[in-house]
Amino acid sequence: MSNSSQLDIIIDNVTAAGRTYSYNETIIVESEESEVITAYFAEKVIKKETLDGSYQFNFTEDKSTDSVAKRAAVALEIQTLIKTELEGQNKEVRYADIKKIIDTKETGKNWPIQSYKKDETLTFDQHKKQPDTYYKKIEEAPMGYQVYLVAETKKLDGKTLKIKIQEAKSKNQEDKEVLKLVKTETDALPVLVFAKLEDKTTTTEAGDWIELEIKKQDQKILGKPEGTEIEVGIKKIQLRPKEDKMGSKTEDAVKSFEGWQEALYIREDETEDGKKAIEDAKKDKADRDKEKTEDVILKFDKDAKKKTYPAGKINAPKTATVGKVIEYILDIDIDNKNYKYNDKATEEDKKNIRWSFYVQGEAKTSKESTYITDKSKSGLYTYAKTEVVDNKIKLTIIFDKALKGKKVQIEPFRGTPDLSTKPDFVRTTTIKEPSTPKITIRDTAKLYLKIKGDDIETTEEERANGVLKSATFKIETPGLLFPFHTIPQNYPGNYKTNKYKNYDYTFHEKNAATFGYPRNPGMRLHAARDLYTDVNEPIYAIDDGIVRASENFYMNTDVIVVEHYYEHIKGHNILVRYGEVDKNTIKVKVGDKVTRGQKLAEVGQLIRGDGTNFQQPPGENRGMLHIEFYTGEEKGKTLKPGVVNTSEMLHAKSDNYSNGRSFKRRRDLFDPLNLLAKMLINSKKENLIK
Incomplete structure (x- = not known):
């Protein structure tokens, strides 16, 4: 945007060299004014690719590499020298890459090069020590997620821009345009605001304007090519209010996380069929009366x-x-x-x-x-x-x-x-007692951003807000949570020791922690994913639900069975068995309603019949959560003694071990691996993973 001003230049009756001159001209001077280019919700992206060219290493003296020990020593020496040279440059050459080249077999021979001469050269991959991060625009996110507000501007460097999150009307089940979270169109949606981008926690709630400090940065911060400077403001927020629970049934939905959920949960009694059933029931009662x-x-x-x-x-x-x-x-x-x-x-x-x-x-x-x-x-x-x-x-x-x-x-x-x-x-x-009406639809709401600033002209403010109101953002109901607030010790990249890699629960039918792997004496297939962790690690409900069973399980531990109000298969609530829990820490009983994120119990210690602790990996005294998932398509007990042919299972299978073996579980058992991956992301985005 620009603003023009008029400059009049008038020269009247000037005499020079015996002649008289007159001059009259109007010049229009253009001057830029502050502008909000755009504002939006974003997520933080960490580039996985860290390769940053190559590094050439020159030997300054002869080096012998004719043994395993010598090759390892030379590789370590090379890494140390390179590390010193690259100090402060956010670059590195990894030991594994150096060792790989040093160990490469010599052409035509069955052994590596036995020595290197002075001035010989080796080329290694060079990596960035810290991967690049940038902020990417998103169109939707579940409530509870940590996201970012981003504003791109002109002529506002060093200034403050204020942003308010508001709700746009969207269609309800009756096809009417309504507000679902707030009461009026001028209400702001309250969210949690972080003081700094690197902050991990916050309890600060913003119920009105949120301030963004605008400053010049390289545009690579927004995932664009490096080298151009732009003005940008970024603020970290969490899409939820401060309060977890509703104070009362009549409290405004916007004031609590539970209220947000309930506002977007369409239960069976709120659908057209459900309302008809209620009216029919009223009529039947009137007839009975x-x-x-x-x-x-x-x-x-x-x-x-x-x-x-x-x-x-x-x-x-x-x-x-x-x-x-x-x-x-x-x-x-x-x-x-x-x-x-x-x-x-x-x-x-x-x-x-x-x-x-x-x-x-x-x-x-x-x-x-x-x-x-x-x-x-x-x-x-x-x-x-x-x-x-x-x-x-x-x-x-x-x-x-x-x-x-x-x-x-x-x-x-x-x-x-x-x-x-x-x-x-x-x-x-x-x-x-009557159960809570089943959630049949998980609805969404539309949000948009509104801006204002002391250094922005009214006309620019109106223009920007008109554009922003049409660029809506969809907020969804929250997904399932991970059952821990820590990452399991047998998860890739988080192995407690190298021994835990052999029990990685994400592998396919490869070890005792994986789904579909034979268990002793070999005729039963493993029906769960085992998440290794410390004994007494708290276990949390992955979603709202009701406790269906709490009973003895395995090696002096118990199992809690919860029907969660989440549909993996449409029309059916999932059933989850939280196994190998410490029976003395269980905080729920059969019939109890549980809420998303509620502590259920703690991980138990597996104890053999002879009183010794079960250790896996060998020498590791730890616990695990044995977690099984069922779609809810079947009813009755989940355990099925005897052989239930894998061909009879609705979803569960074992690619390598099904012959003559059985899961000995209900037919609607399924492998939760993909769901667990999404659950871990959800818990990370909601800042629940330590």
């Missing part, structure tokens, strides 16, 4: 000529949810009372069967008190109805919330109930 007791609970006909008895096996689920309709469907036996004949029920049979409702664990003081004789009974059920459907007797019932966690025994009878669980027509039902 209109019914009279005498219409739904039929009077028992003690003296009926045709006597009906319960028979066969009752058809009913073993669990029921508070407030939800559950049905018990029963075959009948006429006259014989041997409980075996499945006769067809008719309308006259409706009054020949009674139903008993007994809460297990309570005193059996009066059998009559267990009879279902009313449409509702406080503390037990809110609705009950008996009828004949498809030639069978049916009880429809809705359990009261007071029964949450209890077991109820439903028994049909003619004379008096036995109040026992022995007959097949008696059903024990466990009452559970």
Whole structure:
């Protein structure tokens, strides 16, 4: 942008050499004014390629290399000399590269060169000691990620530019343009702000303008060719507010990380189908409320000529949810009372069967008190109805919330109930509380940047903000977290010692820590990835979920099984087994709801039957997290004793060891390697890895 000013030059009646002159001219002078070229969200990129030309080394004296020891000594001497010469230049020649060339076999021979003469030359790859880093524009990121605000400017060197993060309207499930995180279009989205780019942690929240210091830098800082100076400001932020949890259900979503998540989680009751189901349930309840007791609970006909008895096996689920309709469907036996004949029920049979409702664990003081004789009974059920459907007797019932966690025994009878669980027509039902509606859609929101500065003209501010408002950035719900806040000791680049490389969990069917590798005595395939770490390393929930099991596992350790509200296969929540945990550190129990990042337990010490510690690698006294993943497509226990052919598995396989072997796990087991890699990135981006 530029600003013009007018300069008038007037020369009037000037006499020279006997002549009179006049001159009149207007000159337009152009002057540049401050400009915001662009502003955007960015990520920090570290260039993996560090090669920076080559280095020629000249021998200053003869050197013998006719033995392994001599070659190693010469290679080390060369590296030391080069290191001294390159000091302060951010360049290096690596020992491994030097040694490789020194050890290269002489042409036509089976051994390396045996000596080097003075003035002989060797050429080595030269590398940058510190890889280049730059900031790259991004269009989207999950909430919780650490990202950067970048502004490119002109004529603002040494000045401060202010940036505010705001939300743009986007379509919701009803195809309406709405704000999802903030209340009004002028509200700023609160984020965490770091004082310096190299800072690792911060608790400073910015709920309005964020200041960027503009300075001249080489444009390579933005991934452009080196050599041109530009003006740029960079600020490190984290896409989340300071608070983790919502203070109350009515609190504004924008104030906490949990609030942000809930604002973008579309649960099953918020979809069109879910809303319809809610309306249908309301209508059904209204219809039930209109019914009279005498219409739904039929009077028992003690003296009926045709006597009906319960028979066969009752058809009913073993669990029921508070407030939800559950049905018990029963075959009948006429006259014989041997409980075996499945006769067809008719309308006259409706009054020949009674139903008993007994809460297990309570005193059996009066059998009559267990009879279902009313449409509702406080503390037990809110609705009950008996009828004949498809030639069978049916009880429809809705359990009261007071029964949450209890077991109820439903028994049909003619004379008096036995109040026992022995007959097949008696059903024990466990009452559970309603679960949190399942997340069916993980929505997104759109953000944009707004700028202002004391050194920027109003017209330039308006122009820049008009452009920036159209360049939206997508923020997503957070992904799965890594179960540790440290990197495993058997992860590439983080081996505790060289011995741990032999147990790298990222390898393919290569060692005991990898998926699909045979385990002793060799007939079982490993169903997990084993993450090696110190004993008592904290283990964290990878996402929100509910604890489904907590039980004994292996070598004096336990396993925690959690159903997480994350879909690896659409329509199914994943199930994760956190194995080899210290049983004395477990902080959750079956039925507990867990939140993303919540501490579950600590890594346990594996102890053999003889009391000695299990050590792997040999001599290493450490623990591990044995972590298994299931898609949720199957139900029931994850362990499957006996051989389940690998061909029957939905996702898990072993390329090299499947013949005659089995995972001995549920069919929906899958290898979590790719997911673990993404989880580690997520935890790093959210600054959770130490």
